[in-house]
Amino acid sequence: MSITGIMNGLNSSLNSLNKVHGAQSSSVQKIATGSSHPSASYGPSDYAIIQRTYSNIGAVSQSNSNSQTANSMLSTAAGAVNETVSNLTSLRSTLLEAANGTNANSDRAALQKSVEQTIASIDDNASVTYNGKRLLDGTQSLTVAGENGYNTVNLGDMTSHGLGLTDSEGKSTIDLTDASSISDALDKVDSALNAATDQATSIGAAQQGLTYQSSNYTTTQENLEATATTMDGTDIAKESVNLASSNTQEQMALFAIKQGLQSLSQQTVGALGGINNHSRSAAASMLM
Template sequence: MAITLGNNLIQHSTLNRINHTSNNLARQISSGTKHPSAVFGPSAYAIDMRMNANIAAVSQSDANSQRTNAMLKTAEGGVSSSVEALGQLQQTLLNAANGTNSDSDRRDLGKMVDQTIATLNDNAGIQYNGMNLLDGSKSANVASLDGSTSITNLGDMRSSALGLTDANGKSTLNLGTDAGIADALDKVTTALNKTLDQATTIGAAQQRLNYQSANFVTQEENLMAASTTSNGTDMAKAASEFKNNDTQQKLFLFAQKAQMNTMASHYSALALLR
């Protein structure tokens, strides 16, 4: 708060200047910037604010990239499980294609098919933040300052989309004959290849997102370095100036007090002479 002493305009102006400088230095130190408001330089302030906005946008873009990658990692888990289940079924069917299966073997094989189909549909129902990932309805995108970038589309990994069940969820694999087992092996192999394609597509998208995130981090670091150079307060210098200004203020107030005491003594002496 500015302190006014008497009606001496020069003294009042000096004290205002000291207080104003102290207030400005305090704002620069507390904010860490040379231009905490447009009062400190409209053009420089506008440049700094745009740079800060860009830094925030790049940081958010990186966060978006990482969230999309997390979503793909969730989808990857479901697809990997389906690949494993189909691989095991393919191996079993290949063994069964020898033509040495008893009726009991075929019944056991049918149970494995049912179990694999259930696993595929469970995996296809996997969700991220309440959204289905592997039913063909989801795509992976990253929103950034330059717009939304499409990363990849997630395919339909349900048993029906893989050709292993019909529209009613009934298995399309006929295990009653050797010819039926051979046909089932072809269908499972096709489903496995489709699932593997999805797994490699997701892996490539994750790799792309890792590179993208690294680029965002580099951009943010460069922007922050530039902002610090152009707008960052030299804390040591500002603290020294603030201390020096505070000393000036104390000396000024001390001098004013001494002057007032001198004047009071002078008036008292005059009063006695009268």
Template structure:
């Protein structure tokens, strides 16, 4: 027996210290709620947990970013709702102005309202903002855009080349056709010779020929008959040709007279195709079968492609000139850069005696602010795939192609062309709203996905970092009992050395 070293007490004390240390850790875990309070508690677990915490907090902020993005998109889209409403009202007004029952004062009143609506569209574009960011004003810098090409309501094929030019080819027109240009209807006239050329013998059978108010029949031999099929003759005077007398007197008969002495027809002659042609002069309409031609009176030296007696009777090339001018009027709407122009397909300028129905169009252009672009960061990492880009064009009257819209001309043509320009503007706003709506739908799915990832990652991080209170309470109770037992054993071990004293007595 020794008194210098009490091994039992030392052992009991060591085990008590271990138990006390474990009991202290359990107390810390139970009071903090964390299984890992310092790196020493679980070095690997701490690393994994902090990585997850980074992801969770990053995704939480990404979800907030996406929600802010939805709010900004809704702000822009809400403003465009009002722009759409104003454009619809402008369309209503333009249709009203295009009606021929409006007086000059009526169209002026309509113009005044359109001007106010245009100004309001510009104001909305200039002032709509979210968190001090102007959403519909565009970005810094400018660009030149091409507006849509228009066919001015003409029948034909319009092709937008996409480079600031377009081509338009009118449907084929021929002599006698009715053509609507600029709200007016014209008849395509012909020269006298072109009208005469319709009068000829058919290849087979007979053909009906109407010259002015007179009706004839011509068979395949060239015989000329009246409407009932009786051969026609013309009375002549001695020494005069049938053609000259025919054109001057128009004396026709279906009865051939004979010279009593010689028994031959000398006083009357059969009417020929050439006789009929002598009827044709300026202002006379010739109809042969389904073809028709009205001979024009257009005095040489003062020719302008318009009949001198009927302004609705024009030549084919005059029709092309008028069509070209209407194309220019329709394509000049919204042209703030002076780019709009129209030429014939062969690069000649519009004229009453040029053109073939094909046109080269330089479309209207406008200078506008660059497209506003901003990125929404919707992930916890620096990966660029976590960016969602939002693009918003400036929505002012220049971009929409309605700058300086005019509906107050005399016959309503300008208002008619304005309807097309407004339709293009409505389509542009619809396209932008559609794009914003698509982004909003995408962001809503993004938010749902982010929140789902955060929830599941948080659950995983909790399993690593958080204290299982029930399990730890079991450990705490165990260590509490062991501490009490250790204290008791230490007391017993210290008491055991008292027996050595009895040997000294």
């Protein structure tokens, strides 16, 4: 075979080797990332669609997390409001007991102390916190960030002052020492009980909405992940076979290159016929 023929064969083998290395790199990257489109070079339009899908998955996942965290915060507030409703119900019973005409002044004085203790418990409930935030002092509103916008849940003032049970100085407005004032006290407690019940209902409705929202986010995320897997998931078994085939082709290409270099060496040394042995040996060494 002529030197030109050998060189053509070598170039062909080198081109094959380059293609094999590209195929190997592609298979390794797909297996390592689990993605059939690890970069835009594997298909720009498909890559863009897949990346938008992954972005939507991230947004939905965070929205779901936000909903669940907000629900946890509302559960803390709901527990405290429920305690306040219970306290107010007990307070109303105390007022009705005080209104009984069989009570002496000393009896009403003892019941007044019970009233003060119950009001103190209501303030304790209102001091509940979540992540350092006081939830029921009238200063908080909960904003839940979601993929489709924001939801706001207002938390009212469940302190004794906010419920009208104490004045601006913290002094009780519920007075049982005078029988004539008990009717007014009952009106105040009924009003406070209505406010606390409304707050409990509002929180409960918000929690129902967040639970439903979280369920929808979960379903949406599962559907998006299924879509992404279908579009972008790597068939590991197939790519493993491709990689093994590429490795075999690489060995064949390397063998062909080695054989070509040996043939080229022989042809070149033969062409040096008139050169002395030492020079031919040196030339052959350089070619090898």
